[in-house]
Amino acid sequence: MLPARLARAATTTRGLAGRGVSRVGVPLVTTFLAFLAGGLAILVTGNDPFATYKAIFDGSGLSWLFPWTGGDTREIAASSLQQTLIAAAPLALLGLAVAVAYRAGLFNIGGQGQYLASSSMAIWVGSSFHGMPALPHVVITVLAGVAIGALWAGIAGALHATSGANEVITTIMLNWVAIWIGSYLFGLGGPLQNTEDRSLPVSPEVAQSARLPVFWGDPELQGLHIGFFLAILGLVVYWVLIARSRAGYEIRAVGLNPEAARTAGISPGRVTVKAMLICGAFAGLAGAIDVLGWEYRISTTDITVSQIGFLGIAVALLGRGSAVGIGIAALLFGALTTGASQRNLDPEIFDPALGTNLTLIIQGIIVLVASADIVLGGAVRSLAARSFGRLRTLVARRREASA
Amino acid sequence: MSLPPAAGDSSTGAAPADGAAPADGAPAPVLELRGITKRFGAVVANEDVDLDLREGEIHALLGENGAGKSTLMSILYGHLRPDAGEVVVGGEVVHLRSPHDAIARGIGMVHQHFMQVPVMTVAENVVLGAEPRRGVLRDRAAARRIVLELAERHGLAVDPDATMEDVTVGMQQRAEVLRALYRGARILVLDEPTAVLTAQEAEELMAILRRLKASGTSIVLISHKLREVLGVADRVTVIRRGRRIATLDAAGATAPELARMMVGRDLPDGIVKEPTMPGGAALEVRGLTVRDDRGLLAVDDASLAVRTGEIVALAGVDGNGQRELVQAVCGLRAAESGHVLVDGTEITGTGVTGATDAGLGHIPEDRRRDGLVLDFSIAENLALRRLRTPEVTRRGLLRRRRMRDTAAALIEDFDVRGGGPATPARSLSGGNQQKVSIARELACDPRVLVAAQPTRGLDVGAIDAVHRRLVAERDAGRAVLLVSLDLDEVRAIADRVLVIASGRIVAELPPTASAAELGAAMTSSGEPDPERTAA
Numbered sequence: 001m002l003p004a005r006l007a008r009a010a011t012t013t014r015g016l017a018g019r020g021v022s023r024v025g026v027p028l029v030t031t032f033l034a035f036l037a038g039g040l041a042i043l044v045t046g047n048d049p050f051a052t053y054k055a056i057f058d059g060s061g062l063s064w065l066f067p068w069t070g071g072d073t074r075e076i077a078a079s080s081l082q083q084t085l086i087a088a089a090p091l092a093l094l095g096l097a098v099a100v101a102y103r104a105g106l107f108n109i110g111g112q113g114q115y116l117a118s119s120s121m122a123i124w125v126g127s128s129f130h131g132m133p134a135l136p137h138v139v140i141t142v143l144a145g146v147a148i149g150a151l152w153a154g155i156a157g158a159l160h161a162t163s164g165a166n167e168v169i170t171t172i173m174l175n176w177v178a179i180w181i182g183s184y185l186f187g188l189g190g191p192l193q194n195t196e197d198r199s200l201p202v203s204p205e206v207a208q209s210a211r212l213p214v215f216w217g218d219p220e221l222q223g224l225h226i227g228f229f230l231a232i233l234g235l236v237v238y239w240v241l242i243a244r245s246r247a248g249y250e251i252r253a254v255g256l257n258p259e260a261a262r263t264a265g266i267s268p269g270r271v272t273v274k275a276m277l278i279c280g281a282f283a284g285l286a287g288a289i290d291v292l293g294w295e296y297r298i299s300t301t302d303i304t305v306s307q308i309g310f311l312g313i314a315v316a317l318l319g320r321g322s323a324v325g326i327g328i329a330a331l332l333f334g335a336l337t338t339g340a341s342q343r344n345l346d347p348e349i350f351d352p353a354l355g356t357n358l359t360l361i362i363q364g365i366i367v368l369v370a371s372a373d374i375v376l377g378g379a380v381r382s383l384a385a386r387s388f389g390r391l392r393t394l395v396a397r398r399r400e401a402s403a
Numbered sequence: 404m405s406l407p408p409a410a411g412d413s414s415t416g417a418a419p420a421d422g423a424a425p426a427d428g429a430p431a432p433v434l435e436l437r438g439i440t441k442r443f444g445a446v447v448a449n450e451d452v453d454l455d456l457r458e459g460e461i462h463a464l465l466g467e468n469g470a471g472k473s474t475l476m477s478i479l480y481g482h483l484r485p486d487a488g489e490v491v492v493g494g495e496v497v498h499l500r501s502p503h504d505a506i507a508r509g510i511g512m513v514h515q516h517f518m519q520v521p522v523m524t525v526a527e528n529v530v531l532g533a534e535p536r537r538g539v540l541r542d543r544a545a546a547r548r549i550v551l552e553l554a555e556r557h558g559l560a561v562d563p564d565a566t567m568e569d570v571t572v573g574m575q576q577r578a579e580v581l582r583a584l585y586r587g588a589r590i591l592v593l594d595e596p597t598a599v600l601t602a603q604e605a606e607e608l609m610a611i612l613r614r615l616k617a618s619g620t621s622i623v624l625i626s627h628k629l630r631e632v633l634g635v636a637d638r639v640t641v642i643r644r645g646r647r648i649a650t651l652d653a654a655g656a657t658a659p660e661l662a663r664m665m666v667g668r669d670l671p672d673g674i675v676k677e678p679t680m681p682g683g684a685a686l687e688v689r690g691l692t693v694r695d696d697r698g699l700l701a702v703d704d705a706s707l708a709v710r711t712g713e714i715v716a717l718a719g720v721d722g723n724g725q726r727e728l729v730q731a732v733c734g735l736r737a738a739e740s741g742h743v744l745v746d747g748t749e750i751t752g753t754g755v756t757g758a759t760d761a762g763l764g765h766i767p768e769d770r771r772r773d774g775l776v777l778d779f780s781i782a783e784n785l786a787l788r789r790l791r792t793p794e795v796t797r798r799g800l801l802r803r804r805r806m807r808d809t810a811a812a813l814i815e816d817f818d819v820r821g822g823g824p825a826t827p828a829r830s831l832s833g834g835n836q837q838k839v840s841i842a843r844e845l846a847c848d849p850r851v852l853v854a855a856q857p858t859r860g861l862d863v864g865a866i867d868a869v870h871r872r873l874v875a876e877r878d879a880g881r882a883v884l885l886v887s888l889d890l891d892e893v894r895a896i897a898d899r900v901l902v903i904a905s906g907r908i909v910a911e912l913p914p915t916a917s918a919a920e921l922g923a924a925m926t927s928s929g930e931p932d933p934e935r936t937a938a
Binding site: 249253264 | 733734735754759772773774776777778783786788791795796800801
């Protein structure tokens, strides 16, 4: 029998979702620690942490929801909140792309690549078929993005299922494949470079008929598009999938004990592929709604500097794999990004150039704290066990022998 | 330390129940646990437990699964710290904060699940963590020499150069013992050491323990096997529900007496089987040949039939192809050639679902690894096999209320104790986990039930429950193929016994055959005996 301490550690790292207090408490503590550290960073720069955080809060537009806190005018706050929600929607979907894989015992680092593959596909389909009616054009473009995202992740799933190739490695590799394909397509002289200005490595613009309608705010000023509802829908689908569906049951069974699943007649390989396809579909949806909702065109620079898929990992970690948690975590990261941006942060309170760095500090610490609990406990250990076979035994043995 | 080993010293007669101070003339204890209490939340794992280990004795710690044996030993080995009580080593109160402390005090532990690196050699494993060095480099030659010398001295046959994963479980265990001795253990704790061994290996281990005792090592042997305890131990401490019930001399003790102390009641009598009239063959295996993971021939042209209403035991020494045979029959491993039929339907090559649909149930030998998803609730575990039936899912969605109700009924039916439908399987005791595993298979109403070592690692009461269930299912007309390493079990419930050796079915014997006859067949060359197989 395992010593109780180890047994306890094993159970707490089994899933992203903890039980009882830890389910809410751990993310709260994590966030608090991150903001505390960020506050210290603000102090070091000689600014007032409270005022800075208040400015970020105002800049994120969250003050729109709490009018009594003062801050910007209603119009400005609403516009900021729209930006926050525009940023949060793909983050939630990218968080789901990590969470589904995690439930299946996999670590999907490939959200970035799946997102980019979908972005490129959405640009292509969205900028073709001029003159098509809006509804079919939007639907086809979104579905094309979802499909290529699913395919991108499915490749890693299939490689894992057939040859045991580690999905961490393959998804990272596929990120680069997506980045370079995108850079080639939209780069100078690339087959999908825009035709208006051949000196710019920028894609053509998505046709009006393929754009997601804006339902809140001014479409000319980047109002909130209906991709927001698609993200909410994604969260609901995720919840139903994991908690209520047979497919989700199989994914959880394989994630928790592939041997028992296999013995009972579930094919772990098939479930792995299925889980990765679902992951990729979520990431693909994120890429499609960004392109069709507000970007409309992307440059090769956008492709190479984008880190959004990795933020999705942080969202999944902080959200602890629950639909609600991922939604809240996405909102937090969306608010941070928007609130500390050049455009929204009051330069008299905190230098916006530093503000972006502050956001990164807070995000980094959240990932660090959340990872110490989850990644080191679960994913990295399972990664180690799978990729290096018996390393785990060695670790356990070493720990015991040299403790 | 200064005292010579006092093997066989039983001058104190039945030891007093309070093991605090040794009676006059008894050797001083090398180790004492005094009033150990350990709680996990509301659960009291150990309550005021005393234990004293004399120099050069084998002291058995006897109790059912979940009685608190492992907790007590975890405290002794520094994994856990007691809430109350003290550990005294060599007359000195010690505070063991980690296994390292325990090792430093000369306490060695052989865990039930070995802590080894499978790809390293036996010698490397033995010295792991304290490798002999020459300068900054590991000195492999010295390690090898030391291991050989140590093995020689204590009569532990190991091959220092073999890779750990290639040697038998018995040798892996001897390597674990060597590791403890290499680290200077004078007190050796073995946690259920025979649970993973064949009957012969267990015998060998007992001989090793006697030799170690003779050379002055003091041994705590954790077990729930009465016969083994009575055969080798000098004294026995029985614990039940975390409390010490008694400490007594093994010489004067009897098995029924110990069993009563262990379970707190008289055990039911042996299983009475009504003779049944077996019907037609429900499971047929014809000329099955299977290779193992390394591509070696594991099952060699094996044929057998199990009729409805009978229990056929497949007896043999572990590693003679039983596992591969079961896997091939249950659709978990592709057969190289041959056929498996359930009720006349060929299921070869149809996988687990094909076998299940044809009416085959499978109780896997390793319930924690292959049987249950430990972090799933009981209800979820019970649904695992019937995921695609309308009982569990409708239009791809789980019918959670139905799952819960079914689980509640099965829990009642199979007398699963320790939780309801929502309880995680992990928190159940081994016996109750096994009941869940069995309930799940029987809920599918299989014609054929393949039970692979269904009582491995279970305690007396749970074994009895499993045996009764298997006999009841036989009486209900199911065909049961029982794969077992335990000859007592085979003789208790089987109607026919097939002996497997080197992947071949070498003999068929009646369950009344003596242990010697069965043993002889099990260790035969593996060449089929024409007279016997023809019978």
